[in-house]
Structure formats: C-alpha cells, structure tokens
Amino acid sequence: MxxxxxxxxxxxxxxxxxxxxxxxxxxxxxxxxxxxxxxxxxxxxxxxxxxxxxxxxxxxxxxxxxxxxxxxxxxxxxxxxxxxxxxxxxxxxxxxxxxxxxxxxxxxVAASSSEAHAPKLVMPAPGSGSVLAMRQAATNLSTASTAPTASPAVRRRAHQLGIELQNVPASGADGRITHEDLDAYVTRCSSSPVASTGDNRYAERHDEAAIPVIGLRRKIAQKMQEAKRRIPHFTYVEECDVTEIEALRAHLNTRWAGERGRLTLLPLLMRAMVLALREYPQCNARFDDDAGVVTRYGAVHIGIATQTAAGLMVPVVHHAEARDLWSNAAEISRLAEAARAGRAVRAELSGSTITVTSLGALGGLVSTPVINHPEVAIVGVNRIIERPVVRDNLVVARKMMNLSSSFDHRVVDGLDAAEFVQALRAYLESPATLFVE
CATH class of the missing domain: 2.40.50.100 (RNA polymerase II/Efflux pump adaptor protein, barrel-sandwich hybrid domain)
Known part of the structure; x- marks a missing residue:
C-alpha cells in the first residue's frame, strides 16, 4: 500500500x-x-x-x-x-x-470544537443516587470512625452539599474537618458539587470550563479588535417616531402578505438608507487606511448583522438600491437562513458598503455598534416602545424607537453623521416619501 x-x-x-x-x-x-x-x-x-x-x-x-x-x-x-x-x-x-x-x-463546527476541548465531568454511576454514590465513595476513602469535629460554618456547608461529616477525612488540628477537607472530598467523589435532596441554591460551585477561541469565534474576535483598534468610533443616537411606518407595514402585510410575504421594519429602513445615502455618499464607503484611500460607492450593499449558533455573521444584500421592499425582505430571509445553516458562501458574506445591526425586541434603548471594518458607518436599530408623547399640545401614545449609529470619525464628520441620521429619521417618520423620487 x-x-x-x-x-x-x-x-x-x-x-x-x-x-x-x-x-x-x-x-x-x-x-x-x-x-x-x-x-x-x-x-x-x-x-x-x-x-x-x-x-x-x-x-x-x-x-x-x-x-x-x-x-x-x-x-x-x-x-x-x-x-x-x-x-x-x-x-x-x-x-x-x-x-x-x-x-x-x-x-x-462550533459544537465539535467546543466538545473536543470541554472538560469531562465524572459523575456518579446512573441509578445509584448522587448522595448514595458519594457516601459509598467516602466509605472507601475514610479511615476514621470517630465522631467528626467541625466548625458551624463547615457543618452548614456540608449539610447544603448533602455530605455526612463522618465520611470526610480530616486534616485540621485535633481531627477537625476544614473547608479544604470538604473541597478535597467533593473533588474525589465527583468533579463538581452534587445536588442534595435539600436546598442547595447557595452551595458553592468550583467548576470551570476552558473554551478555545477558534473558528468563527476567533474570526469575530479578530475583526472586532481590528475595528476598535483602527477606527475612532463616533456614535450618534436619535429618537424616531415609527407610528406611521408601523401602520403602513401592518397595512402592506394585510394586503400582500399572502402573495409576497410578510414585511418587517428592516426592508423599510433599508429603503430609507438607500435614499439618505444619495444625499450623504460619504457614509456609503470603505476606507483603506493603509493606502489612505476612501472609496465611495453608488451601489448600496447592505450588510445584515445576523446571530447564528456559531456566532455573529454579516451576510450582504447586494444592490439594495435596485430592490423593492419585498425583494429586500426575501433576500434578508434567504441569507439569514443560509448563514444560520452554515451554507452561506464567501460571496454572500463579503462586499458590504454599510451595515445594519438590530437585536429586535432585545434591542434596548441605546447601543454603541462596532463598525464593520473597513466600512465607515453602521446603523443600529433599538427596540420599539409605545410611550406618551406631546403632539400638538396633547399627550398621545406613540411608537418610539432609537437609531444608534456609529461612524468612522476619520472620514465622516460629526455634522455629516448627524444629518445622515436625521435624514433617515425624516424618511421613517413620513413613510410616503420612501416612494417619491
């Protein structure tokens, strides 16, 4: 052979x-x-x-x-x-x-990498009962049969762990059982404290796990580190009234969901970004700081930050400027599914000119998103909250949302960043303007 x-x-x-x-x-x-x-x-x-x-x-x-x-x-x-x-x-x-x-x-991939390096916990044999197994192991280990001597704190901890002190070998003065003796006993009988039949909500824990940072997790760490090291971030937060655009979205879904699919807020935001970037092209760019060149793009390739089981990935909706709402929605859904299933190819994960990030209902009030290097801007979407707002001297309930966006302050001035976000706000608060060229 x-x-x-x-x-x-x-x-x-x-x-x-x-x-x-x-x-x-x-x-x-x-x-x-x-x-x-x-x-x-x-x-x-x-x-x-x-x-x-x-x-x-x-x-x-x-x-x-x-x-x-x-x-x-x-x-x-x-x-x-x-x-x-x-x-x-x-x-x-x-x-x-x-x-x-x-x-x-x-x-x-992520599971196999973690499992290959995860510590193995040696637990009592199935069916023996955790406390019974510990006692049996202690019988083989213990050489003393005298009444145990221990402080009240040690006795209380032993009770929480379901351990009988007469089974624990003592190393203290005059045969006194110490906390270290309990730790050694627990280590010999199992690799972590075993639940007792009583209340162990306050039992000490000493287990730990070393998780190798490899694969996608390493790539994420490297990219985030590189972005924060090289880019001076400037974050600008603005409040936005999304009552009208949410009403429009509900109407469109009622009318077209069965034929074209359901819309989230994201395709509408992407349309607003396409229009706003025509006025502020400096935000739709990539900065090669090694060469000292900023490249502005006419095409709008929007990266969609997507959480997967393996970690954060950014699939890209290419040419968002040439897509309608439902085309954007379908592409977002397709890319997210491919990323989460591990089927996304390199071309679907590269080439973005600006990125959107959102945690949906977990979006919080404010965030400070990290720019997807070498881009120069990222738009963050926070959660929608219905709260009282003064309008025309009346207090009314409105759906409010914050836009938390970060910019590369080397190439995007603070004024331009603020005006870009204000343009986004104007489109979202007056959704009819999304469809007027």
Missing part, C-alpha cells in the same frame, strides 16, 4: 492560509472517496475538505485552531489497492459490515 498526502488546497481569491476548525476523522479511521476529512475556515466561510482516495488515516497535519498555509500538508492516508478499495466501496454501498459502521454524522 502507498501513502497519499493531501495538501491544503488553494481556495482562491489570493488566500494564503486558512484555519483548521475541526477534524471529521480520527487516526486509524478508514475513509472512503468524497468523505469529508476536515473543516477549514477562511474569512467567515467554512470549507469542507473531502478525501480523493479510499484508505486509512495515518497522520493528521494539525490541531483545531491552528492556522495552516495553503499547500501545506493536511493529512496522510494509507491508500488501499484499487481492487480492494473498489470491493470495499461496493460493500459499503450495498450492505455495511457490522464491524465497519458508517462514520457518524458530524456535529456542527
């Missing part, structure tokens, strides 16, 4: 290195052609690396979280002879042998 070396493939677009996110195989495992061997990440896109051969894994070229160069060794597979490989592949397709089960379905 020969050994086949699989190198990190060239993914294109000038990428010279990628991060190894997770292995899908283990040393000694038999793999078949096209079976996924590993997940790697470039920028915010995850790529699966398949096997081109049938054989057995004999070497892995790195650990999850390690950055590997394109062209570097990824994995070695001992290749089976052609005849044997063909027969084995046929057998796998027809009737898998009991001794060779199919590979398990891989877990999502």
């Amino acid at each position: 020969s050994v086949h070396v699989i190198k990190m493939p060239d993914i294109g677009e000038g990428i010279t290195e990628v991060e190894l996110v997770a292995w899908r195989v283990t040393l000694g495992e038999r793999v078949v052609e096209d079976q996924v061997l590993a997940d790697v990440m470039t920028d915010k896109a995850t790529v699966e690396i398949p096997s081109p051969v049938v054989g057995r894994v004999v070497s892995l070229g790195g650990e999850p979280g390690q950055v590997l160069a394109v062209g570097g060794e990824l994995i070695r597979i001992e290749v089976e002879e052609a005849e044997h490989a063909s027969a084995a592949a046929t057998a796998l397709v027809q009737t898998p042998a009991p001794s060779m089960p199919a590979p398990p379905t891989p877990a999502p």
